[in-house]
Amino acid sequence: MQFQLSDELVQKIELLIEQKDDKELLLHLEEIHPADIAEILTEIDLEEATYIVKLLDSETTSEALMELEEDVRERILDNLSSKEIAEELEEMDSDDAADIISELSEERQQKVISHIQDEEHAENIVELLRYDEDSAGGLMAKEMVKVNENWSVTGCMTEMRAQAENVTRVHSIYVVDDKNKLKGRLSLKDLLTAPSKANISDVYIPKVDYVNVHTPAEEVARVMQKYDLEAIPVVDEMNRLVGRITIDDIVDFIKDEAEKDYQMAAGISEDVEADDSIWKLTRARLPWLILALFGGFISVSVLGTFGAAMKNHAALFFFVPLIAAMAGNVGVQSSAIVLQGLANKSLKGSLFKRLLKEITLSLFNGVVLAIILAIGGTFLLGFDMIFGLTIGISLISVILIASLIGTFVPITLDRMGIDPAMATGPFITTSNDICGILIYFTIAKLMLGF
Amino acid sequence: MQFQLSDELVQKIELLIEQKDDKELLLHLEEIHPADIAEILTEIDLEEATYIVKLLDSETTSEALMELEEDVRERILDNLSSKEIAEELEEMDSDDAADIISELSEERQQKVISHIQDEEHAENIVELLRYDEDSAGGLMAKEMVKVNENWSVTGCMTEMRAQAENVTRVHSIYVVDDKNKLKGRLSLKDLLTAPSKANISDVYIPKVDYVNVHTPAEEVARVMQKYDLEAIPVVDEMNRLVGRITIDDIVDFIKDEAEKDYQMAAGISEDVEADDSIWKLTRARLPWLILALFGGFISVSVLGTFGAAMKNHAALFFFVPLIAAMAGNVGVQSSAIVLQGLANKSLKGSLFKRLLKEITLSLFNGVVLAIILAIGGTFLLGFDMIFGLTIGISLISVILIASLIGTFVPITLDRMGIDPAMATGPFITTSNDICGILIYFTIAKLMLGF
Numbered sequence: 001m002q003f004q005l006s007d008e009l010v011q012k013i014e015l016l017i018e019q020k021d022d023k024e025l026l027l028h029l030e031e032i033h034p035a036d037i038a039e040i041l042t043e044i045d046l047e048e049a050t051y052i053v054k055l056l057d058s059e060t061t062s063e064a065l066m067e068l069e070e071d072v073r074e075r076i077l078d079n080l081s082s083k084e085i086a087e088e089l090e091e092m093d094s095d096d097a098a099d100i101i102s103e104l105s106e107e108r109q110q111k112v113i114s115h116i117q118d119e120e121h122a123e124n125i126v127e128l129l130r131y132d133e134d135s136a137g138g139l140m141a142k143e144m145v146k147v148n149e150n151w152s153v154t155g156c157m158t159e160m161r162a163q164a165e166n167v168t169r170v171h172s173i174y175v176v177d178d179k180n181k182l183k184g185r186l187s188l189k190d191l192l193t194a195p196s197k198a199n200i201s202d203v204y205i206p207k208v209d210y211v212n213v214h215t216p217a218e219e220v221a222r223v224m225q226k227y228d229l230e231a232i233p234v235v236d237e238m239n240r241l242v243g244r245i246t247i248d249d250i251v252d253f254i255k256d257e258a259e260k261d262y263q264m265a266a267g268i269s270e271d272v273e274a275d276d277s278i279w280k281l282t283r284a285r286l287p288w289l290i291l292a293l294f295g296g297f298i299s300v301s302v303l304g305t306f307g308a309a310m311k312n313h314a315a316l317f318f319f320v321p322l323i324a325a326m327a328g329n330v331g332v333q334s335s336a337i338v339l340q341g342l343a344n345k346s347l348k349g350s351l352f353k354r355l356l357k358e359i360t361l362s363l364f365n366g367v368v369l370a371i372i373l374a375i376g377g378t379f380l381l382g383f384d385m386i387f388g389l390t391i392g393i394s395l396i397s398v399i400l401i402a403s404l405i406g407t408f409v410p411i412t413l414d415r416m417g418i419d420p421a422m423a424t425g426p427f428i429t430t431s432n433d434i435c436g437i438l439i440y441f442t443i444a445k446l447m448l449g450f
Numbered sequence: 451m452q453f454q455l456s457d458e459l460v461q462k463i464e465l466l467i468e469q470k471d472d473k474e475l476l477l478h479l480e481e482i483h484p485a486d487i488a489e490i491l492t493e494i495d496l497e498e499a500t501y502i503v504k505l506l507d508s509e510t511t512s513e514a515l516m517e518l519e520e521d522v523r524e525r526i527l528d529n530l531s532s533k534e535i536a537e538e539l540e541e542m543d544s545d546d547a548a549d550i551i552s553e554l555s556e557e558r559q560q561k562v563i564s565h566i567q568d569e570e571h572a573e574n575i576v577e578l579l580r581y582d583e584d585s586a587g588g589l590m591a592k593e594m595v596k597v598n599e600n601w602s603v604t605g606c607m608t609e610m611r612a613q614a615e616n617v618t619r620v621h622s623i624y625v626v627d628d629k630n631k632l633k634g635r636l637s638l639k640d641l642l643t644a645p646s647k648a649n650i651s652d653v654y655i656p657k658v659d660y661v662n663v664h665t666p667a668e669e670v671a672r673v674m675q676k677y678d679l680e681a682i683p684v685v686d687e688m689n690r691l692v693g694r695i696t697i698d699d700i701v702d703f704i705k706d707e708a709e710k711d712y713q714m715a716a717g718i719s720e721d722v723e724a725d726d727s728i729w730k731l732t733r734a735r736l737p738w739l740i741l742a743l744f745g746g747f748i749s750v751s752v753l754g755t756f757g758a759a760m761k762n763h764a765a766l767f768f769f770v771p772l773i774a775a776m777a778g779n780v781g782v783q784s785s786a787i788v789l790q791g792l793a794n795k796s797l798k799g800s801l802f803k804r805l806l807k808e809i810t811l812s813l814f815n816g817v818v819l820a821i822i823l824a825i826g827g828t829f830l831l832g833f834d835m836i837f838g839l840t841i842g843i844s845l846i847s848v849i850l851i852a853s854l855i856g857t858f859v860p861i862t863l864d865r866m867g868i869d870p871a872m873a874t875g876p877f878i879t880t881s882n883d884i885c886g887i888l889i890y891f892t893i894a895k896l897m898l899g900f
Contacts, residue, residue, distance in 0.1 A: 258708030266786030296772025322746025336716030
């Protein structure tokens with residue numbers, strides 16, 4: 001059943017476009033799902049892509065446009081007139097239409113909106129554009145099925161059939177009062193099984209989870225996941241029902257968030273993809289590298305102050321990358337676990353207890369690693385006793401401090417209201433590098449005396 | 451509207467348990483969502499949690515048990531009899547019941563299953579236990595609404611109401627033939643608007659996305675996301691409809707996968723959480739540290755072979771952590787971007803083109819960083835010209851090689867069928883440390899001649 005984009009298909013389509021064989025082209029494309037058409041649009045030239053978008057009906061292309069990467073979509077929309085874009089938006093749910101229109105220049109936005117025939121749809125889009133994109137208002141769609149508590153079940157069925165035309169999938173039916181205030185919900189199942197003479201107020205479920213237009217998207221995602229909701233109604237400041245958020249928008253949000261955290265940990269500060277431009281990739285990567293470079297300067301200075309040790313204890317310097325690497329790895333491990341705990345809200349107990357646990361854990365790991373190092377060092381590198389002891393004790397201390405920094409920093413940032421994901425990756429590794437080297441040479445100085 | 455677990459509530463509940471005031475306790479708990487009851491169960495003692503599970507009706511507790519962390523659930527289930535566990539499973543969907551039963555010992559599994567009253571439910575659970583947990587079969591539930599293509603719309607409505615009793619949410623109605631082979635689907639909306647005298651075969655949609663019981667969970671998640679499906683039917687080898695997967699199970703899967711990738715990148719090889727035992731955390735973290743330690747040994751040896759340079763070019767050694775850190779950071783950046791491209795299947799074009807892009811990018815970044823280094827070095831550290839050139843050229847070369855390793859290794863592992871996430875984190879940083887130091891000293895040796 002699965003669609004597989006093949007070179008043959010792409011070539012065939014390109015040939016048909018060249019021959020302007022619209023009939024054959026439509027025959028090939030009509031069986032393909034819009035999400036797969038989006039894949040094709042990404043593969044072919046911009047002119048060819050525009051040709052296809054203009055050829056196909058907007059029902060198909062509007063869905064395909066939604067599935068495209070933003071930069072590909074942007075280039076295709078640039079080739080369309082405001083009227084053509086408006087036709088695409090006409091077919092979309094209000095939330096998708098608002099997302100796409102927000103990518104256009106303000107001037108273009110106005111022109112496109114003025115071409116939208118369905119006035120209510122245009123109003124909805126304009127309303128949605130007002131909300132922050134990372135809030136419930138920015139995620140919600142205006143399309144939903146809502147009924148008045150005073151209606152009868154039969155009247156409701158009739159009204160609902162009409163409303164359902166505009167709604168792709170009916171998750172819940174929301175019940176409001178005369179002032180449009182959210183009173184409760186009703187499932188299609190409940191409606192089907194209710195006696196037809198009953199009033200909605202007799203059969204609806206008054207307990208309903210909802211969010212406010214200003215609830216942050218993260219919180220919406222957490223609530224929907226926790227309570228296994230497939231849709232959640234959104235109310236305004238006066239508790240009036242203004243929209244609903246469906247789980248598919250949340251899936252995209254969760255995935256984007258996970259990718260962002262992962263990229264942040266890897267020292268990438270913007271949401272980039274492998275196919276983005278070199279300039280965009282540089283902007284995301286270079287700042288972290290510059291940070292690491294300045295960290296490197298500090299470690300150069302630290303090492304310089306211990307330069308005198310080089311005469312009698314040259315081997316100390318050979319161990320610098322080993323010590324730094326261990327500090328970096330341990331710090332990243334600790335911070336990653338803390339960070340996920342913070343994101344899941346599963347991090348319980350006090351900071352003190354958490355640090356105590358990290359101390360136990362890293363002491364244990366540190367001792368195991370020091371023993372391996374001692375055995376390896378004696379056999380492979382011919383340590384003398386005091387030198388081996390110096391390296392071993394340093395290793396344990398560095399691991400201990402690195403894990404404490406890795407635990408302490410994200411928790412503290414989080415309490416200060418700063419995104420703790422900033423703390424992982426380059427920032428932790430760089431500061432742990434410096435601390436690790438400092439601890440290492442201080443211990444060596446005490447033990448070896450130079 | 452949001453539930454917030456407070457210390458007061460926990461204390462209140464603990465007090466009521468102590469006083470065995472069941473009536474008051476039920477009064478407090480009946481208004482709380484099962485997902486929130488799970489939070490309470492995690493906070494209180496095991497004995498108290500068991501008390502509550504036994505007190506509440508299984509409809510509530512079965513949901514709460516589903517929401518618990520595996521280790522908490524395990525301990526509570528240990529305190530319940532096989533019969534009591536069976537009562538909980540009775541209330542769950544077959545997929546959830548199978549997930550929970552799979553956590554028990556084989557002996558216990560048999561006992562619990564023998565206590566399940568609903569024979570069909572027991573059979574369904576036994577069937578689901580057979581599938582690999584990371585396949586469509588392992589994710590699917592047996593509960594769904596299915597109708598025969600030969601039925602009339604009216605007959606179908608009657609039958610459907612009966613089936614819907616067992617199904618929490620009706621996503622789609624699946625249409626099968628007399629041999630239970632999947633023919634198509636029907637939405638509730640379609641059914642509502644169909645003329646009541648029509649046959650199902652006249653109104654159903656024959657185009658339906660489906661997966662096979664053996665389809666890997668990852669592929670199921672990809673298909674459901676791509677085509678924005680909220681549920682997908684699962685067929686067996688003979689195309690017979692055997693179950694369906696809903697989006698909420700996929701949300702959990704996507705989140706777990708993202709966390710796993712992130713942890714892997716941070717050098718954590720098991721799915722652990724901050725609250726896991728020290729032993730479990732050690733098992734997840736120590737192996738990577740040992741790997742990094744052996745990498746460290748190699749870097750010690752490499753540095754040792756260049757020991758002679760210490761006499762005239764001591765400052766070279768001060769720059770080792772800077773060079774190693776830059777190599778590590780760049781490698782992690784490159785591999786993270788490639789890895790996400792591989793996971794999204796958005797990585798297009800040949801390996802050669804990809805490497806060429808990385809070369810351009812890292813040359814550009816390398817030159818910028820080398821200039822900063824040269825300026826910083828001259829003013830802060832008083833470089834002489836040839837030394838500055840050595841460090842600068844080394845930095846550019848190291849960044850170049852590190853980004854190529856970060857790009858090449860995950861792509862190659864992926865082509866060999868190995869999980870490329872293995873390549874990020876400690877593995878990439880360790881090998882880039884070693885390569886970086888080797889390149890650095892080789893260039894220094896050529897330029898400074900020692």
